[in-house]
Amino acid sequence: MQHLPENTGWIEVVTGCMFSGKTEELIRRLSRARYAKQSVVIFKPRIDARYSDDNVVSHSRQELAAQVVDQPSEIVEQATDVDVVGIDEAQFFGAELVAAAERLADTGKRIVVAGLDQDYMGRPFEPMPHLMAVAEYVTKTLAICTRCGNPANRSQRLIEREAQVVVGGSESYEARCRRCWKPAPEEQAPLFEATESRS
Numbered sequence: 758m759q760h761l762p763e764n765t766g767w768i769e770v771v772t773g774c775m776f777s778g779k780t781e782e783l784i785r786r787l788s789r790a791r792y793a794k795q796s797v798v799i800f801k802p803r804i805d806a807r808y809s810d811d812n813v814v815s816h817s818r819q820e821l822a823a824q825v826v827d828q829p830s831e832i833v834e835q836a837t838d839v840d841v842v843g844i845d846e847a848q849f850f851g852a853e854l855v856a857a858a859e860r861l862a863d864t865g866k867r868i869v870v871a872g873l874d875q876d877y878m879g880r881p882f883e884p885m886p887h888l889m890a891v892a893e894y895v896t897k898t899l900a901i902c903t904r905c906g907n908p909a910n911r912s913q914r915l916i917e918r919e920a921q922v923v924v925g926g927s928e929s930y931e932a933r934c935r936r937c938w939k940p941a942p943e944e945q946a947p948l949f950e951a952t953e954s955r956s
């Protein structure tokens with residue numbers, strides 16, 4: 758962003774697949790606001806119990822204190838005196854988060870929301886698509902495909918589970934490009950076959 762708006766709130770969305778640096782980007786933006794003496798809080802859903810209960814911890818182990826909440830309404834309640842509100846793992850909050858983010862932005866706050874844009878089947882992962890629509894700023898983050906090194910925008914689930922939400926790290930998921938990603942683990946073909954079929 759070249760220019761920071763004055764006397765108004767807004768919504769920024771940082772979204773992409775797993776291992777694309779969404780949380781690092783969220784932490785970078787909020788740390789920068791904190792250097793400017795703005796008050797900053799990060800919220801995250803209780804479902805994400807990876808690494809730590811009290812910190813937003815990205816895969817690269819950068820940390821920033823976070824409040825764990827069950828409902829988006831708690832974010833609205835707890836962010837009353839805060840300038841910049843960060844929300845991590847936003848895809849786990851559900852549709853209610855959109856109204857909460859809009860309400861906070863309407864009261865003059867800067868909201869930075871990070872979350873997965875697609876689920877493990879490559880389907881838009883609500884409420885992120887809705888948030889992208891109402892946000893002032895959208896940043897799509899890309900990972901690097903574990904198979905071929907191309908820019909990757911999909912999360913490949915490596916374990917056979919049908920639930921939309923399976924919380925996990927590199928043991929359960931890897932980043933894949935459009936070409937290497939497969940909808941289900943059992944349908945994965947070895948890389949040389951995928952290459953052959955394209956010729």
Ligand code: ZN
Binds near residue numbers: 902903904935936937
């Ligand atoms: Zn690839």
